[in-house]
Amino acid sequence: xxxxxxxxxxxxxxxxxxxxxxxxxxxxxxxxxxxxxxxxxxxxxxxxxxxxxxxxxxxxxxxxxxxxxxxxxxxxxxxxxxxxxxxxxxxxxxxxxxxxxxxxxxxxxxxxxxxxxxxxxxxxxxxxxxxxxxxxxxxxxxxxxxxxxxxxxxxxxxxxxxxxxxxxxxxxxx
Amino acid sequence: xxxxxxxxxxxxxxxxxxxxxxxxxxxxxxxxxxxxxxxxxxxxxxxxxxxxxxxxxxxxxxxxxxxxxxxxxxxxxxxxxxxxxxxxxxxxxxxxxxxxxxxxxxxxxxxxxxxxxxxxxxxxxxxxxxxxxxxxxxxxxxxxxxxxxxxxxxxxxxxxxxxxxxxxxxxxxx
Numbered sequence: 001x002x003x004x005x006x007x008x009x010x011x012x013x014x015x016x017x018x019x020x021x022x023x024x025x026x027x028x029x030x031x032x033x034x035x036x037x038x039x040x041x042x043x044x045x046x047x048x049x050x051x052x053x054x055x056x057x058x059x060x061x062x063x064x065x066x067x068x069x070x071x072x073x074x075x076x077x078x079x080x081x082x083x084x085x086x087x088x089x090x091x092x093x094x095x096x097x098x099x100x101x102x103x104x105x106x107x108x109x110x111x112x113x114x115x116x117x118x119x120x121x122x123x124x125x126x127x128x129x130x131x132x133x134x135x136x137x138x139x140x141x142x143x144x145x146x147x148x149x150x151x152x153x154x155x156x157x158x159x160x161x162x163x164x165x166x167x168x169x170x171x172x173x174x
Numbered sequence: 175x176x177x178x179x180x181x182x183x184x185x186x187x188x189x190x191x192x193x194x195x196x197x198x199x200x201x202x203x204x205x206x207x208x209x210x211x212x213x214x215x216x217x218x219x220x221x222x223x224x225x226x227x228x229x230x231x232x233x234x235x236x237x238x239x240x241x242x243x244x245x246x247x248x249x250x251x252x253x254x255x256x257x258x259x260x261x262x263x264x265x266x267x268x269x270x271x272x273x274x275x276x277x278x279x280x281x282x283x284x285x286x287x288x289x290x291x292x293x294x295x296x297x298x299x300x301x302x303x304x305x306x307x308x309x310x311x312x313x314x315x316x317x318x319x320x321x322x323x324x325x326x327x328x329x330x331x332x333x334x335x336x337x338x339x340x341x342x343x344x345x346x347x348x
Contacts, residue, residue: 008317008318009226009227009315009316009317010227010296010316010317010318010319011227012224012225012227014227014319015221015224015227015296015316015319016224017319017321018253018294018295018296018316018319018320018321019221021253021293021294021321021324021328022199022201022219022220022221022253022294022328023197023198023199023328023330023339024197024198024199024220025196025197025198025332027196043220044220044221044222044230045196045220046196046198046217046218046219046220046231046232047189047190047193047196047218047232048218048232048306048307048309048311049232049234049306049307049308049309050186050189050190050308051186051307051308052183052307052308053183053184053185053186053188053189053307054306054307054309056218056230056232056306056311057220058220058221058222058223058230060223079192079195079196082345085345119195120192120195120196121192122184122189122192130304132222132223132228132230132313133222133223133225133226133227133228134223134224134225134226135222135223135228137222137230137311137313139306139311141183142183142184142189142192143182143183143184144182144184145184145188145189145191145192146192147191147192147195150195154195154196154197154332156197156330156339156343158199158328158339161344162344162345163339163343163344163345164343164345165197165330165332165337165343168342168343169330169337169338169339169342169343170335170336170337171256171259171336171337171338
């Protein structure tokens with residue numbers, strides 16, 4: 001068993017090794033500010049509260065999308081199906097134009113870019129941006145949401161690999 | 175397409191319908207404060223930053239474990255395998271003694287209860303507790319972690335059902 005000192009802090013490598021063991025649904029977050037459009041793949045999206053409807057996620061200072069996310073008043077959080085793996089990879093690849101293919105996205109009347117054909121999307125207003133280590137925690141109030149396509153299996157990221165959920169992965173009804 | 179007013183806020187039911195579409199790894203969080211021991215199942219655990227190693231999760235004011243979590247100086251976050259579904263259900267069931275079976279948990283030298291045989295655990299110090307709607311967002315600095323058993327498939331919660339990941343769910347290597 002490891003030592004139980006309360007002062008020792010884990011190394012980044014030890015921490016990453018533990019968190020590789022935690023599966024997560026895959027989201028792509030889009031936003032616009034100061035004429036910049038960004039799209040960022042995130043595995044940190046979670047529901048915080050249903051009344052009021054609040055969502056949180058974190059963004060790393062290392063991501064080129066983060067300055068725009070931090071300036072944006074609203075964001076769109078897309079939940080992805082496994083057939084949207086190309087969109088997940090698009091939002092996770094450095095140095096490319098994530099909006100180059102104009103057939104896969106449009107712009108809401110409220111200004112944010114959004115991707116077509118995702119599992120569900122939630123558009124929300126940023127309530128707070130809290131610095132946390134090399135990242136920021138973003139708290140969002142949901143303004144509207146749409147379940148677009150729930151017929152395909154959802155996309156999950158785990159241990160640096162992609163998975164899909166469905167009857168093949170179900171272990172028990174509740 | 176839905177209306178794009180920036181002021182309309184989703185109903186709790188609309189919000190829950192969208193978030194049912196978001197899969198999540200399953201964690202059980204334990205803590206102790208003022209002589210109380212608690213265990214709480216959470217699907218909101220996410221890594222925030224690797225340097226320093228930070229984790230976030232949210233707790234609902236409706237959970238009986240929340241007052242103790244909010245008072246605790248440290249917590250243990252357990253990541254679960256699918257064969258630990260009974261522990262996940264234990265931490266999600268109201269009105270039961272979650273520590274009644276003394277064969278499945280022990281106490282760290284530092285005082286926190288922890289469950290045996292989980293996929294991985296991370297012990298950390300609570301840095302902040304931020305009220306957010308009917309919940310609180312807890313930010314934790316990881317002090318130590320251990321991958322206990324990565325040979326079994328991890329547990330995922332999705333659309334009110336439990337799933338397991340493995341070769342059967344993998345869609346593509348990276």
